[in-house]
Amino acid sequence: MxxxxxxxxxxxxxxxxxxxxxxxxxxxKAGTACAESIIKKYGDALKNxxxxxxxGGGKNAGDGFVIARLLFSYGANAKIVLCAGEPTVSEPLLYYREALASRVPAVDYADEYTACDFIxxxxxxxxxxxxxxxxxxRIFRTVNESAATVISIDTPSGTNAxxxxxxxxxxxxxxxIAISTLKMAHILPPANAYCGETNVVYIGxxxxxxxxxYIQTITEDDVKSFFSKRDKNxxxxxxxxxxxxxxxxxxxGAAVIATKAAIRSGAGLVKLMTPKCAYPLAAAHLTQPIFKPCADNGTTFSADxxxxxxxxxxWANALVLGCGIGENDDTRILVDYVLKNAKCPVILDADGINCLSxxxxxxxxxxxxxxLTPHPGEMARLIGKTPAEIQNDRINIAKEFAKENGVILVLKGANTVVTDGKEVFVNMTGNPAMAMGGSGDMLSGMLGAFIAQGIAPFDAAKAAVYLHGLSGDLAAERLSTRGTAVCDMTELLGTLMSILD
Structure with a gap:
């Protein structure tokens, strides 16, 4: 999309x-499509x-006049509230007159008109x-104070599309109700937080x-197209x-989460290379992977x-580097050596990114x-900006970094951005329940598993962020946005993988 x-x-x-x-x-066409969308969702609740x-005073008002007329004819007690006087632009004026001819009442704005069922x-x-x-x-403020259900056409008024x-x-x-396509206000903070549930209507x-x-959103059909049916042999x-x-x-725990997620995401064999000091702790929670305990300095990998x-x-078809390894001179040597000697795609996450910075x-x-799969803080360290600066220009910063460095970048957060420097995809699955430690480790494990199975890294990144978000949505639906843990999301991956069959 x-x-x-x-x-x-x-x-x-x-x-x-x-x-x-x-x-x-x-x-x-736009006004008709919006009215039909409202009727489809609210149905009989609109009657009376x-x-x-x-x-307002612009062309968006023209859509509103069409919507008012069609909802009125459906049986709603619809009323046009003029917030900037009667229209003067020719196209909105045409549909304003049609609404009046259909006996739709029109009034100048007063605070009392926010006392209704729908705005x-x-x-x-x-x-x-x-x-x-x-x-x-004042109008925006009184609308927000109203108990009415608020439906914004195209973008909520007061947001920059x-x-x-x-x-x-x-x-x-x-x-x-977004007309024809999504706009930046639907996917970028802070405007996206004011959109509620967003649906796109097509107007031909x-x-x-x-x-x-164009920038695109990741869809379920996109994800399904990346996976082939599993051979019975x-x-x-x-x-x-x-x-x-x-x-x-x-x-x-970061190693445990990434490894469990990889197993649940269909990798044939997963090997965990971890410091000897972490091996018994990780092994107590994992039974399926192969282990490769390595030299340590007492707490993290040593340079050896x-x-x-x-x-x-x-041996490796893909590797995940960085989840929970810590950042010190020893791990920086490890990250440098692995990157320079790897013969397969590398997913660099967490402390791996911090070491690289x-x-x-x-x-x-x-x-x-x-x-690379940074969150805004890690991205900020990579390029010498603040997290706020990253959040204010997520798409452009991600695309430019990927292009300049020849990498695939997954900039995590609400509406994760995936780009190879040429194309940009934005993920629309996921919710605040996923804002917790370990969520990124899970994503890295999924991404590594998909690449290991032969999916192209850019496609694997799109699939991973989409399914990762979907696991969070399903977990929050079954539990709550406050009580969901990463382990709940990981356990649901097996169920989610069924959409790929």
């Missing part, structure tokens, strides 16, 4: 107007319900930026109007060898452990494919 910037949306609409429809026709459609927010469209002028600042920024008093929607813009390469070697170089005395990798280079320039000389 595409995600467009405001400039791209305007270009698509321009081509559509030139080749197929005029503005009035497209406005009618007080539905107030808040309309349809058509005050601002994709052109909003900055802070609202009076009276919209281009950047994902949000004004201080932006509308907080229960539902957002032909494919030849989309001429650029397969053996454990068929599904790859994964080497996990993970763990330390105090963070052996680097050469233990030599005998594994030919001191000598980031070596990454351009690494021959093996590299997938």
């Amino acid at each position: 595409r995600v467009l910037t405001t400039e791209q949306i305007r270009q698509v609409e321009k081509l559509c107007f030139e080749r197929y429809y005029n503005e009035a026709e497209l406005m009618l 319900a007080r539905v107030n459609v808040f309309c 349809v927010d058509c005050m601002f469209g994709i052109g909003f930026h900055g802070e609202p002028r009076a009276p919209f600042d 281009a950047t994902g920024e949000a004004c201080r008093e932006c509308v907080c929607a229960d539902d957002t 813009i032909p494919e030849d109007c989309y001429e650029e390469t 397969a053996n454990k070697g068929t599904f790859g060898h994964l080497l996990n170089i993970c763990g330390s005395y105090t963070m052996f 452990a680097a050469h233990a990798f030599d005998s594994e280079r030919e 001191r000598c980031i320039n070596i990454i351009k000389d690494i021959k093996a494919p590299i997938v």
Whole structure:
């Protein structure tokens, strides 16, 4: 599914107007699709319900006039609330007059009109930026104080569709109906937090109007296409060898989580290379992997452990490096040696990334494919920025880093970004239940397992973040967003893998 910037949306609409429809026709299609979406979701709850459609002074109001007329004809007690007076632009004026002709009442805004069952927010469209002028600042505030169900059309008023920024008093929607495609406000913080449940309605813009390469969301169909049916004559070697170089005395749990996730994700053989001091601790929780205990310094890998990798280079089809290894001179030597000598794709996570951040320039000389999976803090250390700066420009920073360094980057967080420097994909699965230690280790294990099975690293990254988020959604649904643990998510992976068959 595409995600467009405001400039791209305007270009698509321009081509559509030139080749197929005029503005009035497209406005009618948009308003009709939105009304049908509302009716489909709320059905009989709309009958005789007080539905107030808040309309501003721009073209977004035209969608609102169409919606009000169609909900009124469906049986809702629909009313147009004019927040900027009667329309003066020709297309919205056309549909305003049609609504009035259909006996839809229209009133000028007053605070009392937020006392209703549903508010349809058509005050601002994709052109909003900055802070609202009076009276919209007060209107946004009273809408948010209302007990009504709030449905925003395209984007919640007060959010910036281009950047994902949000004004201080932006509308907080229960539902957002995105017209034609997702916009940046639907996927980027802080605006995405105000969208509620977002659904896209299609209004018939032909494919030849989309001429650029766009940001995309990862879909279930995408993920299914990466996996082939398992051969009934397969053996454990068929599904790859994964080497996990993970763990330390105090963070052996990271190795356990990554290894369990890899096993649940279908890897044929998983080998855990871990410090001797962590081996008995990890082994107490794992029965399926092969173990390779290595030299340690009492708490983490020692520098001597680097050469233990030599005998594994030919065996591994993929390797996960960094989960819970700690950051010190010894582990930095280990990370440097493994990266320079690996013959298979490497997933670099957690402390592996922190070790790399001191000598980031070596990454351009690494021959093996590299997938980095930083969270915003780790990304900030890699490039010398603050986590806040990363969050404010997640997509551009991720894409530029991947392009400059020739890697695949998985920038974790709400709506994880996956990019190879050319294409950008954003993940829409997942929820706040996943914001806990160990969640990233689980993702690394899944990603390593998929690559070991022969899936291309970029596709494996997309599949891993999608299914990882889905496991969090399923766990939160069965338990709660407060009481879900990583082990709950890992245990559900076996069930989730059934969608691939």
